[in-house]
Amino acid sequence: MQERSFEHFDICIVGASIAGNYLTYLLSKSNLRIAVLEDHKKIGLPFQCAGIISQKLSQLIELPKEIVLNRVRTAKIVNPSGKSIKLFGDENPYIIDRIALDRLHYKKIKDNQNIMYYLGERYKSFEYRIENGKKYVLIETSERKIKTRMLIGCDGPLSSVGKQLNVKNDVLYASQIRTKANFNEDEAAMYFDPQWKQLFGWIVPEGNQVFRIGIAAAKNVRNCFKRYLEKLDIDIDNKIDQQGGIIPYGIMNRVAFDNILLLGDAAGQVKATTGGGIIMLLTAAKHASKCVNLCFKDGNFSKKFIKKNYEKPCSHTIGRELKLHYLIRLVLAKFKDKDFEVFFKIIKENKIERIISFYGDMDFPKTLVAKLLRNRTVLGFIFKFLVKNPVIIFKMLKLLF
Numbered sequence: 175m176q177e178r179s180f181e182h183f184d185i186c187i188v189g190a191s192i193a194g195n196y197l198t199y200l201l202s203k204s205n206l207r208i209a210v211l212e213d214h215k216k217i218g219l220p221f222q223c224a225g226i227i228s229q230k231l232s233q234l235i236e237l238p239k240e241i242v243l244n245r246v247r248t249a250k251i252v253n254p255s256g257k258s259i260k261l262f263g264d265e266n267p268y269i270i271d272r273i274a275l276d277r278l279h280y281k282k283i284k285d286n287q288n289i290m291y292y293l294g295e296r297y298k299s300f301e302y303r304i305e306n307g308k309k310y311v312l313i314e315t316s317e318r319k320i321k322t323r324m325l326i327g328c329d330g331p332l333s334s335v336g337k338q339l340n341v342k343n344d345v346l347y348a349s350q351i352r353t354k355a356n357f358n359e360d361e362a363a364m365y366f367d368p369q370w371k372q373l374f375g376w377i378v379p380e381g382n383q384v385f386r387i388g389i390a391a392a393k394n395v396r397n398c399f400k401r402y403l404e405k406l407d408i409d410i411d412n413k414i415d416q417q418g419g420i421i422p423y424g425i426m427n428r429v430a431f432d433n434i435l436l437l438g439d440a441a442g443q444v445k446a447t448t449g450g451g452i453i454m455l456l457t458a459a460k461h462a463s464k465c466v467n468l469c470f471k472d473g474n475f476s477k478k479f480i481k482k483n484y485e486k487p488c489s490h491t492i493g494r495e496l497k498l499h500y501l502i503r504l505v506l507a508k509f510k511d512k513d514f515e516v517f518f519k520i521i522k523e524n525k526i527e528r529i530i531s532f533y534g535d536m537d538f539p540k541t542l543v544a545k546l547l548r549n550r551t552v553l554g555f556i557f558k559f560l561v562k563n564p565v566i567i568f569k570m571l572k573l574l575f
């Protein structure tokens with residue numbers, strides 16, 4: 175790379191979806207010069223989301239009313255034989271306009287003199303350079319070369335920044351349609367079926383009798399989706415539109431490197447139980463912003479410093495909960511039809527719906543899991559299940575130690 179032709183910025187953020195835009199917004203309060211690279215020409219497009227987010231959203235950001243399209247009061251969980259449990263509680267999740275949410279922070283900062291958005295421009299690679307004892311990152315994009323002190327990868331599940339750092343996400347594939355239908359407008363539904371592997375099928379009410387119906391699976395998502403729609407008696411030809419998407423699956427990755435950090439889906443900050451990432455990444459973005467400001471204040475961009483000021487706070491607030499989501503997912507992924515049947519029966523007969531409704535938290539399941547394991551029948555069921563599936567125990571131990 176020719177040194178003289180470089181453009182200079184303090185920070186380069188790759189990806190202008192929700193993570194990249196929110197972090198840029200938080201950093202816009204500093205005087206740092208920021209370049210934001212986004213492969214797509216329009217922020218928020220393509221739309222790829224079911225858009226169901228817990229009430230924590232309005233504690234994390236200032237949420238304009240028009241972004242909320244609907245609220246749901248109940249969660250219906252359906253097992254492979256069609257039996258369901260219904261959960262009610264204080265939690266009334268938001269159903270959001272995801273395109274508007276992605277644009278919310280962009281609109282607030284797009285005219286800021288210190289911030290330069292390069293839309294329709296692809297990040298390609300980076301290399302480190304040392305000049306007068308200081309480490310820099312030299313970036314090559316599809317259009318230009320950038321010299322910067324910090325590179326931040328908010329470039330989603332297949333992160334190119336991550337790839338160069340040997341960070342790779344396992345992923346699930348999603349398919350969704352928006353369609354008019356006659357389901358309950360106050361209820362979000364989750365359908366489980368061992369044939370689909372990994373996640374589940376969802377029905378999310380957008381409002382005005384429009385529903386987002388989708389599925390995520392490890393493979394054969396097209397066929398799984400077709401069968402799921404048949405089961406729901408939905409004709410795909412009546413769809414309003416269709417979305418796809420990729421969801422990272424695992425626990426939070428390594429996120430701190432010399433002069434570089436990863437955020438959002440790029441960092442695997444996604445719940446393995448539901449594929450939801452928005453609450454996690456907004457929480458992590460606040461840590462990232464504090465860390466970046468400290469890096470510039472102290473002139474320290476080392477991996478050790480970024481680990482201490484970003485990775486550690488992330489581990490404390492979301493990392494442990496993400497591990498718990500993953501452990502729950504390890505168990506659910508091995509459930510057969512019969513296990514679902516028995517577990518649903520236990521939930522019904524022991525009035526566990528009430529415990530789940532009361533202690534259930536879409537994002538932070540620690541309290542609920544602790545309460546459930548205090549119930550002898552549940553504990554006995556889990557114990558027997560783990561004895562039958564020792565591979566889960568090995569995976570759990572590997573994760574914990």
Ligand SMILES: Cc1cc2nc3c(=O)[nH]c(=O)nc-3n(C[C@H](O)[C@H](O)[C@H](O)COP(=O)(O)OP(=O)(O)OC[C@H]3O[C@@H](n4cnc5c(N)ncnc54)[C@H](O)[C@@H]3O)c2cc1C
Pocket residue numbers: 188189190191192193194211212213214222223224225226227295296297298328329330331333334348349350388417418419420421437438439440444449450451452453455
């Ligand atoms: C079908 C589906 C349904 C979902 N439903 C929910 C839900 O209901 N609730 C919830 O909380 N979460 C949900 N999620 C997850 C949520 O959408 C993600 O966690 C969130 O979008 C992650 O945001 P991000 O900014 O980290 O990454 P992304 O949204 O993936 O954005 C990455 C950005 O980086 C850009 N980019 C990538 N590579 C480059 C490059 N080389 N150069 C320049 N730009 C690049 C991309 O164009 C993109 O704009 C869903 C995901 C899917 C796929």
